[in-house]
Amino acid sequence: MLRSVILAAARSPQVARLVETAPVSRGVVRRFVAGPATEDALAVTRERAAGGLRVTLDYLGEDTLNAEQAMHTKDEYLTLLARLNAAGLTPQAEVSVKLTALGQMFDEKLAESNAREICTAAAAAGTTVTLDMEDHTTTDATLETLARLRADFPTTGAVLQAYLRRTEADCRELAVAGQRVRLCKGAYKEPEAVAFQSKIDVDKSYVRCMNILMSGAGYPMLATHDPRLIAIGEDRAKWFDREPGDFEFQMLYGIRPEEQARLAALGYSVRVYVPYGDQWYGYLMRRLAERPANLAFFARSVATKK
Numbered sequence: 001m002l003r004s005v006i007l008a009a010a011r012s013p014q015v016a017r018l019v020e021t022a023p024v025s026r027g028v029v030r031r032f033v034a035g036p037a038t039e040d041a042l043a044v045t046r047e048r049a050a051g052g053l054r055v056t057l058d059y060l061g062e063d064t065l066n067a068e069q070a071m072h073t074k075d076e077y078l079t080l081l082a083r084l085n086a087a088g089l090t091p092q093a094e095v096s097v098k099l100t101a102l103g104q105m106f107d108e109k110l111a112e113s114n115a116r117e118i119c120t121a122a123a124a125a126g127t128t129v130t131l132d133m134e135d136h137t138t139t140d141a142t143l144e145t146l147a148r149l150r151a152d153f154p155t156t157g158a159v160l161q162a163y164l165r166r167t168e169a170d171c172r173e174l175a176v177a178g179q180r181v182r183l184c185k186g187a188y189k190e191p192e193a194v195a196f197q198s199k200i201d202v203d204k205s206y207v208r209c210m211n212i213l214m215s216g217a218g219y220p221m222l223a224t225h226d227p228r229l230i231a232i233g234e235d236r237a238k239w240f241d242r243e244p245g246d247f248e249f250q251m252l253y254g255i256r257p258e259e260q261a262r263l264a265a266l267g268y269s270v271r272v273y274v275p276y277g278d279q280w281y282g283y284l285m286r287r288l289a290e291r292p293a294n295l296a297f298f299a300r301s302v303a304t305k306k
């Protein structure tokens, strides 16, 4: 309920202006976002790599409405990949890309050609790309783009959202050799016709999808902070004889860092999703919507003007 209210309010331009301009927002943002610049992304990558973690870097931005902005986002990814390569960090780092940040909302061909350039740069740097999944109106287009990119860049990763009713079927399609699939619960406000609404139904769907991916031939990336689902993931790894290099856990920057370290210390591959850049509004609102405690943290910061 609270989640729906926050996600709905997040689409109001007035709320956006209020949050974006409030001086306190910056402090809260730094809990979930590495910083505004490429250098911030590199610094967090170095630090996480030293702690035995991997990262996937997301240059923040979504719902891009003009070609200039889409090209700017693409160029930033090219710069980032070149700098990761020069710093010798590509064994530990890949990038996550939102097709709407590359122009998908107004020109699907442009978005795909931008994504292709990023995949080419990633391959040259010795790493790869995962296509983030956005709201359900983009799912088909994103999976179609993924299939075309995979023909030339087979390691390009997909994201599937357990809250969508279609996702079990999508997992079956994508549980094939070489396919990297990140399984997450899903972060957008979706109608009942396409998505499970209650936590228990979403969690059950997550387990069904995890079973398909972990027993399949692909490379599952279990993206969740949920202790119960992480325990089930560990169990399925044993059950399906998956070594640490055959799948990975993923979590978001700033969320449950002790758990990230604990899993890495046990020998699991753990990747942290690290967003950076100054277009943080949509990302921050989804994190606030996920957890009342995150909202309380925001409210406390406002009250104490930190």
Ligand SMILES: Cc1cc2nc3c(=O)[nH]c(=O)nc-3n(C[C@H](O)[C@H](O)[C@H](O)COP(=O)(O)OP(=O)(O)OC[C@H]3O[C@@H](n4cnc5c(N)ncnc54)[C@H](O)[C@@H]3O)c2cc1C
Binding pocket: 131, 132, 133, 134, 159, 161, 182, 184, 185, 186, 187, 188, 223, 224, 225, 226, 227, 250, 251, 252, 255, 256, 272, 273, 290, 291, 294
């Ligand atoms: C690596 C990664 C990539 C993602 N990519 C996408 C994407 O492409 N598209 C998309 O729609 N969504 C994406 N998401 C977001 C995802 O869909 C969920 O919205 C988000 O991960 C919250 O779901 P959860 O599985 O952590 O479970 P929740 O139901 O939110 O949380 C379950 C439990 O986890 C624990 N927990 C959660 N947050 C905290 C916290 N801050 N501190 C302590 N404990 C906590 C609590 O015990 C909580 O009860 C991604 C998530 C991750 C981790």
